[in-house]
Amino acid sequence: MLTKSEVASMLSRFPKFEDSCIGLPYAPRMPKHMVKETREVIAIARKFNEEVAKPLALKLDRRTHEDPDFLPWELIEEANRWGFYTMWVPKMFGGQGYNMPSSSFFLEEVASACAGIANVIGVHYLAVAGLIASGNARISKRVLREVIDGGESGKPCLLALATTEPGAGTDVEEVDLLDKGRVTCTARRVEGGYIVNGTKVFISMGHVSTWTVLSAYEDVRRPSETNIGFAVKTGASGFSFGGHENKMGQRACPASVLIFEDCFIPDDQVIMSAALVKKYSSQPNRDISQHYIDYVVSATRPGVCAFGTGVARGAFETALQYASSTEVNGRLLINQEWAQCLLAEMHKNVLLGRLAYTEANNANSLRGLYRILQIKPVYHYLRFMPHIWFDKVISPFLDMALTSRVMGKLYFDHAKPEDQRCCSGWASVAKFAGTDLGVKNCQMAIEASTHLSASSHPRCRRQKCLKNKETLCPILTQTIRNPLPTWHNHLPPGN
Numbered sequence: 386m387l388t389k390s391e392v393a394s395m396l397s398r399f400p401k402f403e404d405s406c407i408g409l410p411y412a413p414r415m416p417k418h419m420v421k422e423t424r425e426v427i428a429i430a431r432k433f434n435e436e437v438a439k440p441l442a443l444k445l446d447r448r449t450h451e452d453p454d455f456l457p458w459e460l461i462e463e464a465n466r467w468g469f470y471t472m473w474v475p476k477m478f479g480g481q482g483y484n485m486p487s488s489s490f491f492l493e494e495v496a497s498a499c500a501g502i503a504n505v506i507g508v509h510y511l512a513v514a515g516l517i518a519s520g521n522a523r524i525s526k527r528v529l530r531e532v533i534d535g536g537e538s539g540k541p542c543l544l545a546l547a548t549t550e551p552g553a554g555t556d557v558e559e560v561d562l563l564d565k566g567r568v569t570c571t572a573r574r575v576e577g578g579y580i581v582n583g584t585k586v587f588i589s590m591g592h593v594s595t596w597t598v599l600s601a602y603e604d605v606r607r608p609s610e611t612n613i614g615f616a617v618k619t620g621a622s623g624f625s626f627g628g629h630e631n632k633m634g635q636r637a638c639p640a641s642v643l644i645f646e647d648c649f650i651p652d653d654q655v656i657m658s659a660a661l662v663k664k665y666s667s668q669p670n671r672d673i674s675q676h677y678i679d680y681v682v683s684a685t686r687p688g689v690c691a692f693g694t695g696v697a698r699g700a701f702e703t704a705l706q707y708a709s710s711t712e713v714n715g716r717l718l719i720n721q722e723w724a725q726c727l728l729a730e731m732h733k734n735v736l737l738g739r740l741a742y743t744e745a746n747n748a749n750s751l752r753g754l755y756r757i758l759q760i761k762p763v764y765h766y767l768r769f770m771p772h773i774w775f776d777k778v779i780s781p782f783l784d785m786a787l788t789s790r791v792m793g794k795l796y797f798d799h800a801k802p803e804d805q806r807c808c809s810g811w812a813s814v815a816k817f818a819g820t821d822l823g824v825k826n827c828q829m830a831i832e833a834s835t836h837l838s839a840s841s842h843p844r845c846r847r848q849k850c851l852k853n854k855e856t857l858c859p860i861l862t863q864t865i866r867n868p869l870p871t872w873h874n875h876l877p878p879g880n
């Protein structure tokens with residue numbers, strides 16, 4: 386047998402065991418209660434699908450086509466009533482404190498009914514992650530308090546995150562690329578705060594959010610060294626909205642243009658800056674910024690994978706239902722081998738998508754943003770201490786500068802670069818795996834449901850299908866409009 390050091394040496398070869406088999410070392414460490422919580426979350430999502438998402442999906446899609454300026458206020462109020470905007474806000478900030486990985490399972494469920502509706506709920510947590518990952522407890526508490534109050538009062542308070550600019554998209558997700566991109570959103574230091582000028586584009590839920598987590602740059606020639614994060618409130622002087630995109634899909638979720646013209650943002654709304662970073666770390670602002678970006682993408686990309694997995698599942702379930710109720714030459718489709726192969730392939734895609742986001746979340750739990758929260762005693766303490774304890778005892782500490790410094794130190798100074806690379810690597814793989822699988826399954830569902838048309842020409846079949854779109858879920862109608870290369874090789878000759 387091998388010695389201990391031989392085992393260690395073998396496992397450190399590529400692919401490194403620690404990086405590639407995340408679920409295995411995490412399994413024994415996972416608090417058992419997380420499973421119970423996840424089951425509950427899935428059940429809630431299924432109930433929501435039955436009562437709200439499924440009946441609303443096509444109506445919303447049609448409504449946004451009739452009126453591209455339509456904003457989904459009623460849906461937002463309904464989601465707020467269900468408690469979805471506070472469900473994954475940590476208890477120490479007044480939220481319901483469900484474990485973050487369970488949000489992916491939730492999003493898969495809702496996206497299986499409608500990806501747009503899932504996004505109307507899910508993208509709020511992109512900004513929640515953007516706030517909390519900064520380690521700035523004081524501003525996180527202030528903004529999240531309004532979210533909690535909105536949940537209780539029935540007047541929703543949503544958050545958006547704005548980093549993308551007309552000349553910089555991918556570039557703002559890596560500090561190495563940031564200096565090569567064309568960022569233009571500036572923050573000029575003035576007495577008591579900053580004056581912000583610039584435009585942000587594609588900001589999901591921008592028009593309907595109360596707070597926006599915003600990135601800007603003190604010197605656009607050195608953006609990676611001078612980037613600065615703000616929380617800015619809708620209605621602030623100098624902050625306005627342009628239009629929102631006439632999107633190809635997920636139309637329930639608006640993607641907004643945000644315009645900042647001499648917008649004054651006071652110092653107490655700065656989330657992160659070179660000056661704040663200096664208070665708890667000797668690392669350059671550039672490195673801390675990369676840590677921060679890594680935390681945010683690592684925590685949120687599994688959710689994007691879950692959207693894609695939900696889409697894959699919606700398509701699979703629609704195809705399965707169709708194949709179970711449609712006869713071809715006197716035989717149900719589901720009893721024909723080619724249809725069985727196709728359905729098996731679609732089912733496999735759903736399972737792979739779910740595995741990808743589960744593993745990406747395991748990485749966050751073992752080596753990333755959730756590591757401390759999911760150490761068993763910490764998890765149980767946060768889960769079972771009553772709200773009043775957090776409100777009365779913990780909450781005052783969140784306002785102290787020392788708390789933010791300690792959190793900053795824990796999050797950034799103590800984070801190992803290899804852990805962060807592992808988490809953001811898994812999250813990125815999950816994101817493109819899940820979304821690709823979603824598109825793939827939609828394409829296969831279209832192939833399954835249209836091959837019976839009189840014409841063998843794929844375009845004619847698509848048109849026929851579009852005419853009958855009442856019977857299809859919105860995900861499929863979207864794919865019909867924007868088809869990918871077909872899946873003909875799985876069909877028998879003549880079909």
Ligand SMILES: Cc1cc2nc3c(=O)[nH]c(=O)nc-3n(C[C@H](O)[C@H](O)[C@H](O)COP(=O)(O)OP(=O)(O)OC[C@H]3O[C@@H](n4cnc5c(N)ncnc54)[C@H](O)[C@@H]3O)c2cc1C
Pocket residue numbers: 508546547548549553554555556562586587588589590632640
């Ligand atoms: C529906 C929707 C909602 C969105 N919501 C938000 C939001 O809420 N907040 C927000 O801030 N942003 C949001 N975005 C913006 C999104 O984050 C950007 O679209 C994304 O970062 C890509 O940027 P881009 O569109 O400028 O594409 P580009 O960066 O121009 O990329 C175009 C293509 O080139 C590739 N590419 C780019 N750079 C490289 C490189 N260095 N090496 C190799 N390949 C490269 C990309 O992978 C991509 O395929 C949203 C976008 C959409 C479409």
